[in-house]
Amino acid sequence: MCNLKSLNIQYLSSNYEKNMKNNYSIFSLLKNSLSYHENWHQAWRDPEPKKEYDAIIIGGGGHGLATAFYLAKKHNMKNIAVVEKGWIGGGNTGRNTTIIRSNYLWDASAGLYDHALKLWENLSQEINYNVMFSQRGVMNLAHNLQDVRDLKRRTHANRLNGIDAVWLTTEEVKKFCPIINTSPDIRYPVLGGTLQRRAGTARHDAVAWGYARAADAMGVDIIQNCEVKGIKRYGDTVEGIDTTKGFIKTKKIGVVAAGHSSVIANMAGIRLPLESKPLQALVSEPVKPIIDTVVMSNAVHAYVSQSDKGELVIGAGTDAYVSYTQRGSHDVVEGTLKAILELYPIFSRMKMLRQWGGIVDICPDASPIISKTNIKGLYFNCGWGTGGFKATPGSGDLFAHTIANDEPHKLNASFNINRFVSGDLVDEHGAAAVAH
Amino acid sequence: MFIITCPFCGERDQSEFSAGGEAHIVRPKQPTELSDDEWADFLFMRKNIKGVQFERWNHAHGCRKWFNVIRDTSNDKIHAVYKMGEKPPTK
Numbered sequence: 436m437c438n439l440k441s442l443n444i445q446y447l448s449s450n451y452e453k454n455m456k457n458n459y460s461i462f463s464l465l466k467n468s469l470s471y472h473e474n475w476h477q478a479w480r481d482p483e484p485k486k487e488y489d490a491i492i493i494g495g496g497g498h499g500l501a502t503a504f505y506l507a508k509k510h511n512m513k514n515i516a517v518v519e520k521g522w523i524g525g526g527n528t529g530r531n532t533t534i535i536r537s538n539y540l541w542d543a544s545a546g547l548y549d550h551a552l553k554l555w556e557n558l559s560q561e562i563n564y565n566v567m568f569s570q571r572g573v574m575n576l577a578h579n580l581q582d583v584r585d586l587k588r589r590t591h592a593n594r595l596n597g598i599d600a601v602w603l604t605t606e607e608v609k610k611f612c613p614i615i616n617t618s619p620d621i622r623y624p625v626l627g628g629t630l631q632r633r634a635g636t637a638r639h640d641a642v643a644w645g646y647a648r649a650a651d652a653m654g655v656d657i658i659q660n661c662e663v664k665g666i667k668r669y670g671d672t673v674e675g676i677d678t679t680k681g682f683i684k685t686k687k688i689g690v691v692a693a694g695h696s697s698v699i700a701n702m703a704g705i706r707l708p709l710e711s712k713p714l715q716a717l718v719s720e721p722v723k724p725i726i727d728t729v730v731m732s733n734a735v736h737a738y739v740s741q742s743d744k745g746e747l748v749i750g751a752g753t754d755a756y757v758s759y760t761q762r763g764s765h766d767v768v769e770g771t772l773k774a775i776l777e778l779y780p781i782f783s784r785m786k787m788l789r790q791w792g793g794i795v796d797i798c799p800d801a802s803p804i805i806s807k808t809n810i811k812g813l814y815f816n817c818g819w820g821t822g823g824f825k826a827t828p829g830s831g832d833l834f835a836h837t838i839a840n841d842e843p844h845k846l847n848a849s850f851n852i853n854r855f856v857s858g859d860l861v862d863e864h865g866a867a868a869v870a871h
Numbered sequence: 872m873f874i875i876t877c878p879f880c881g882e883r884d885q886s887e888f889s890a891g892g893e894a895h896i897v898r899p900k901q902p903t904e905l906s907d908d909e910w911a912d913f914l915f916m917r918k919n920i921k922g923v924q925f926e927r928w929n930h931a932h933g934c935r936k937w938f939n940v941i942r943d944t945s946n947d948k949i950h951a952v953y954k955m956g957e958k959p960p961t962k
Binding site: 697710756757765857 | 886
């Protein structure tokens with residue numbers, strides 16, 4: 436049985452390689468350079484929807500595309516579609532600050548996010564697309580005694596779960612990132628910090644494009660500019676979706692609509708424990724390399740890294756009110772920049788180039804929902820709040836498992852929708868709610 | 872970012888206010904008789920509407936009074952403001 440299974444996997448993966456007709460490699464790069472890079476093959480098709488699919492994923496962001504990819508690759512479901520209202524990766528996938536880490540407090544979260552981190556480590560090879568995953572480390576700063584206690588506790592919890600984490604003293608923080616102001620007389624003095632060296636960043640657009648291309652190569656239809664207008668049910672079973680491109684029949688619907696999850700849930704007649712709020716980020720003008728890691732500070736809500744183009748990538752906070760406007764309040768950005776300037780006086784004359792917002796769906800316990808629902812064939816992957824990007828591969832993998840088997844994987848069993856009834860919450864507010 | 876007309880103080884910047892979430896969620900009269908599903912519904916489930924939503928706001932950096940706002944969450948336009956205990960204006 437075991438042998439058969441591994442044979443099957445080998446067969447599938449060789450099939451997958453064959454389907455990747457236009458593999459990206461040093462040779463394809465050389466070949467295409469001869470024709471001035473004008474003959475690169477289209478990365479994915481632009482098909483019209485078929486009448487019926489075995490499964491439909493609503494939402495063409497990183498999580499949705501990853502779900503389709505793993506459904507095709509691991510669960511041999513080829514007749515599937517991803518429907519996207521706008522364009523691939525135009526939502527939160529392309530709007531986040533690209534931070535990847537797994538240093539969460541609770542066992543359930545540790546399992547989920549470290550599963551994702553392990554997939555990140557091999558993702559560029561797996562999808563034959565350079566996602567520029569860079570394990571430059573993520574450092575979390577402590578500014579008061581409670582921060583110190585919380586972060587030390589989290590470090591111990593991480594290590595018990597096999598996740599690398601170390602505590603740094605103020606001197607070690609300064610050594611690891613010399614531009615931080617560690618003077619004891621500032622408003623938010625640095626009393627120490629934690630470091631996860633395996634954590635880092637990846638290029639978020641490449642993640643969407645890479646998954647889209649790899650899923651498409653296995654026959655997944657990616658249908659852009661196709662807005663879902665209704666979920667058709669027969670009793671407690673789904674029948675299909677009404678879209679701006681007509682009705683599409685299916686038995687399984689996976690909803691990965693981030694900030695718009697409640698809108699889709701409303702179409703299906705179910706309620707979710709979500710609130711959608713604008714989360715902002717901004718980038719500066721590009722400068723020479725100055726910060727080679729990611730520094731986050733939950734207490735003052737500021738986090739910063741530097742992109743490969745040289746821009747400082749700065750994450751601000753969410754607004755406290757529900758809004759779908761993809762912009763945020765100025766005072767939120769102002770608060771973040773004040774904290775950044777005190778921690779990094781060297782940035783005081785930097786000019787900010789762009790600022791934007793994305794709509795994040797926040798759960799009351801700051802943990803996601805990857806779950807079946809009371810409606811047969813309707814699955815939700817939502818509630819990632821301010822920190823979904825880091826989980827993209829793991830989320831897709833576990834959601835694909837849940838859809839294909841109609842049962843959650845053991846790693847996402849805790850993240851069911853029913854936890855809000857049973858009270859068995861995964862309360863990550865202390866470890867994760869503020870900064871992602 | 873928008874301006875809210877506090878029914879007590881007048882027009883002020885939104886940053887002076889705290890958002891209190893969905894309005895008109897009635898606290899259960901007999902909590903001991905509630906089922907787990909009903910508790911979950913009361914505590915956690917939210918309409919989270921894209922469009923016109925009824926919500927509570929508090930003028931935290933002003934008169935500190937609570938009141939209700941009808942706001943379109945798709946464009947942050949405020950349609951009406953009314954005091955606690957009042958029926959929402961119909962139009």
